[in-house]
Amino acid sequence: MSECPEQKTNLLGLSPQAMRDFVTELGEKPFRAQQLLKWIHQRGVERFEDMTDLSKALRARLEHCAEIRAPEIVSEQASADGSYKWLVRVEGGSCVETVLIPDGGRRTLCISSQVGCALDCSFCATGKQGFQRDLSSAEIIGQVWLASKALAADGELIKTALSNVVMMGMGEPLLNLDNTVSAVQLMMDDCCYGISKRRVTVSTSGVVPAIDELARRSDPSLALSLHAPTDALRNQLVPLNKKYPLAEVLAACQRYLASMPDRKRRITVEYTLIKDVNDSLEHAAQTAELLRELPCKINLIPFNPFNLVDYQRPSNNGINRFRQRLLEEGYTVTVRTTRGDDIAAACGQLAGEVQDRTQRSARYRRLAAGRPASPDQPVIVRAS
Ligand code: SAH
Numbered sequence: 211m212s213e214c215p216e217q218k219t220n221l222l223g224l225s226p227q228a229m230r231d232f233v234t235e236l237g238e239k240p241f242r243a244q245q246l247l248k249w250i251h252q253r254g255v256e257r258f259e260d261m262t263d264l265s266k267a268l269r270a271r272l273e274h275c276a277e278i279r280a281p282e283i284v285s286e287q288a289s290a291d292g293s294y295k296w297l298v299r300v301e302g303g304s305c306v307e308t309v310l311i312p313d314g315g316r317r318t319l320c321i322s323s324q325v326g327c328a329l330d331c332s333f334c335a336t337g338k339q340g341f342q343r344d345l346s347s348a349e350i351i352g353q354v355w356l357a358s359k360a361l362a363a364d365g366e367l368i369k370t371a372l373s374n375v376v377m378m379g380m381g382e383p384l385l386n387l388d389n390t391v392s393a394v395q396l397m398m399d400d401c402c403y404g405i406s407k408r409r410v411t412v413s414t415s416g417v418v419p420a421i422d423e424l425a426r427r428s429d430p431s432l433a434l435s436l437h438a439p440t441d442a443l444r445n446q447l448v449p450l451n452k453k454y455p456l457a458e459v460l461a462a463c464q465r466y467l468a469s470m471p472d473r474k475r476r477i478t479v480e481y482t483l484i485k486d487v488n489d490s491l492e493h494a495a496q497t498a499e500l501l502r503e504l505p506c507k508i509n510l511i512p513f514n515p516f517n518l519v520d521y522q523r524p525s526n527n528g529i530n531r532f533r534q535r536l537l538e539e540g541y542t543v544t545v546r547t548t549r550g551d552d553i554a555a556a557c558g559q560l561a562g563e564v565q566d567r568t569q570r571s572a573r574y575r576r577l578a579a580g581r582p583a584s585p586d587q588p589v590i591v592r593a594s
């Protein structure tokens with residue numbers, strides 16, 4: 211039997227393989243990893259003493275060298291339309307947001323991958339906040355764990371509480387690849403939540419090398435945030451496009467699909483519609499042309515306003531016209547209905563909370579200038 215590591219290991223974020231390595235390190239058989247994963251992610255148990263099929267000796271050992279530490283729910287808000295937003299405090303005191311979107315029989319959880327985001331898309335509240343740090347895998351899967359525990363009825367397995375998970379909250383998941391992959395593996399593993407790979411979606415603004423790396427390591431569904439059919443326009447909306455232009459991003463998406471054995475899989479293309487910026491019929495026609503070779507479905511997201519930018523949402527007529535044009539070209543097109551508007555939980559409105567003023571980026575300080583805030587108080591970075 212080997213010694214415990216010096217610091218307690220947080221088992222919540224260990225991928226299935228990392229859990230096997232951990233128990234082997236302790237001198238235990240690999241099946242103990244399965245037992246631990248099931249206790250934690252299927253039953254939501256957080257005390258080793260409650261894990262009754264482990265020997266007393268092992269439970270005592272785990273007590274000594276491991277822990278199950280989730281982020282903490284600071285507040286929960288319910289929207290009139292049935293969606294929920296949890297403000298979740300992560301290590302260091304900052305908060306990220308997690309949103310539940312119930313829809314018919316589906317319960318989709320939208321989770322965050324970073325505190326803030328470095329990519330600064332011109333229409334995104336998270337981007338305006340600047341980048342603070344990556345979330346750990348425990349903090350990413352912790353959002354799934356907390357929401358599942360909150361939703362499961364007493365005595366019920368927590369693993370069935372959610373039907374879909376989308377990594378479309380705060381941050382760029384592919385710039386936090388290791389932790390994103392660990393969390394995604396836990397979501398899809400049969401010893402954990404067992405959510406099918408079609409129902410776990412990683413959304414990216416187009417980090418080309420990381421799309422290829424994701425394909426090597428895992429196989430969730432991929433969503434591409436497109437937002438513009440030309441490099442000139444996309445450079446303005448998604449600055450990352452200057453590094454990875456459209457042709458390279460679309461080629462990476464093609465490679466992603468080609469690496470999957472299931473030929474029926476498609477990329478979800480997200481297109482945030484902004485009035486008089488990217489919503490003309492010409493933009494629709496160009497988008498149809500651009501995506502001709504890519505197996506995809508298109509999800510139009512009417513722009514969700516927040517107070518730091520002047521953009522506007524197109525009228526319903528404008529949205530329908532754009533959609534109609536793409537339908538005529540033979541695409542599957544859905545319009546994302548805005549949910550949780552009253553609690554600022556819609557796409558791009560998630561800005562979380564930053565613990566300490568001094569931690570905010572210079573850019574955000576400039577943008578937020580004029581907003582009163584006491585230097586001693588935590589600053590709430592609200593998008594609406
Ligand atoms: N960083 C990743 C995932 C998080 S953003 C990405 O960019 O894909 C999730 C989605 O919300 C993206 O498609 C993003 O473009 C969209 N979004 C951001 N701000 C928005 C806003 N204000 N209104 C509507 N959609 C927005």
Ligand code: SF4
Pocket residue numbers: 327328329330331334335336337338379380381382415435
């Ligand atoms: Fe970051 Fe995505 Fe927002 Fe762009 S849209 S700033 S990549 S979170």
